[in-house]
Structure formats: C-alpha cells, structure tokens
Amino acid sequence: AQSxxxxxDQVNVAEGNPLTVKCTYSVSGNxxxxxxxxxxxxxxxxxxxxxxxxxxxxxxxxxxxxxxKSQTSFHLKKPSALVSDSALYFCAVRxxxxxxxFGSGTKLNVKP
Amino acid sequence: NAGVTQTPKFRVLKTGQSMTLLCAxxxxxxxxxxYRQDPGMxxxxxxxxxxxxxxxxxxxxxxxxxxxxxxxxxxxxxESAAPSQTSVYFCASSxxxxxxxxxxxxxPGTRLTVL
Numbered sequence: 739a740q741s742x743x744x745x746x747d748q749v750n751v752a753e754g755n756p757l758t759v760k761c762t763y764s765v766s767g768n769x770x771x772x773x774x775x776x777x778x779x780x781x782x783x784x785x786x787x788x789x790x791x792x793x794x795x796x797x798x799x800x801x802x803x804x805x806x807k808s809q810t811s812f813h814l815k816k817p818s819a820l821v822s823d824s825a826l827y828f829c830a831v832r833x834x835x836x837x838x839x840f841g842s843g844t845k846l847n848v849k850p
Numbered sequence: 851n852a853g854v855t856q857t858p859k860f861r862v863l864k865t866g867q868s869m870t871l872l873c874a875x876x877x878x879x880x881x882x883x884x885y886r887q888d889p890g891m892x893x894x895x896x897x898x899x900x901x902x903x904x905x906x907x908x909x910x911x912x913x914x915x916x917x918x919x920x921x922x923x924x925x926x927x928x929e930s931a932a933p934s935q936t937s938v939y940f941c942a943s944s945x946x947x948x949x950x951x952x953x954x955x956x957x958p959g960t961r962l963t964v965l
Contacts, residue, residue: 742892772954779856779959781956789952828892828893836881842890842892
C-alpha cells in the first residue's frame with residue numbers, strides 16, 4: 739500500500755539556522771514526490787517535486803529536497819530559516835493510479 | 851486567473867441534512883480531487899476525477915458522492931450529514947504530464963461543521 743510518513747509532528751529551529759523536515763514514503767513503481775506548505779486558514783501551496791533526474795531538487799522560497807531511493811526518503815531542507823517559513827509542511831506521493839497520498843504534516847516553528 | 855475556487859467557505863449543518871460543495875478551476879486541468887483535512891491526519895482523498903464525466907473513489911469515500919459534468923467543475927455531495935463529517939474540505943486540480951497528474955493546485959477550503 740502507498741503511504742507517506744512524516745515522523746516529526748513539530749520542528750523547532752532558530753532563524754538563520756538550517757532546517758530539515760523529514761519524509762519517508764512507500765509506493766509501487768517509480769515515486770513521484772511533492773512538498774507543499776500550508777499557512778493558517780489557507781489551502782496548500784506547491785513547493786517542489788521530484789519526478790526523475792537529479793536527486794537534489796530546488797523549489798520555491800529557497801527550499802530544496804533530497805531524494806534518496808535506497809532510504810525511500812525525500813527530506814525538505816533550507817540552508818537558512820526565516821521566521822516567515824513557520825507553517826505546516828506536507829509531503830505527498832503519487833501512485834500509478836493518479837492518486838496522491840499525504841503525510842500527516844510537520845509544523846515548522848522558526849524562532850527569531 | 852482565479853485558480854481553484856470553493857463555495858461556500860463555511861457551513862454549519864444539522865445531522866441528516868444534505869449539501870453540495872462546489873469546486874471550480876479555470877486552468878483547464880484534467881484532474882480534480884476532493885480531500886478532507888482533520889487534525890493530525892493530514893489530507894485524505896475522498897473522490898477524484900481524471901476527466902469530464904469520470905469519477906473514482908479515494909481513501910474515504912463513504913457518505914460522499916461526486917459529479918463532474920463539466921471539466922471545470924467538481925461537486926462534492928453529502929446526502930445525510932453526520933458529525934464525523936465535520937472537517938475542512940479542500941479541492942485540488944492538476945494538469946497532465948507524461949505519466950499522469952503533476953503538482954496540485956488547491957482551493958482555499960470549506961470549513962464544515964455538522965451538529
């Protein structure tokens with residue numbers, strides 16, 4: 739069965755420090771992986787995706803993610819966190835039947 | 851472009867009442883999806899559509915029905931609302947790229963409370 743795990747409910751980081759939000763996945767076939775961000779009382783916004791190619795994917799707002807096939811992981815990273823990055827982050831995987839599966843979300847808190 | 855819009859934004863129902871949530875997209879996307887978001891559970895797929903006139907079940911379809919009579923609209927119906935359907939509902943659309951749907955564009959959500 740397809741699934742996504744985000745092992746941390748919350749990640750706390752100081753402004754200016756690097757951040758990592760973890761994601762592991764399980765899917766049949768080639769993985770199509772996505773990260774989204776959700777601000778309070780808003781819909782999800784697309785950040786970046788991995789379809790094929792380079793394992794390091796760059797996206798919006800300075801975020802990047804590293805695809806690791808052997809560890810079935812797709813961790814979200816940013817070299818220097820901003821207070822405005824504080825939000826809820828979701829990892830998602832697409833299966834071969836056009837359906838998407840989302841993780842439970844990780845709340846990122848960036849403190850000044 | 852308005853992107854993905856949802857109507858209404860808020861609704862309170864009594865148990866047993868029915869209602870329809872409307873999702874509209876102006877991006878000519880083939881794929882459309884309905885999700886519900888509950889605390890600590892992420893987004894769960896209710897129903898989806900891969901094109902006009904087609905629908906399919908997702909993870910949690912019970913108690914919901916959908917229709918996609920026009921490419922730009924995707925309707926979610928609750929025939930007899932239950933308190934367990936209290937949630938925030940999101941609609942999303944996606945375009946086709948070789949292999950299937952690509953990243954999704956989400957609406958602002960509908961907050962539904964069933965008393």
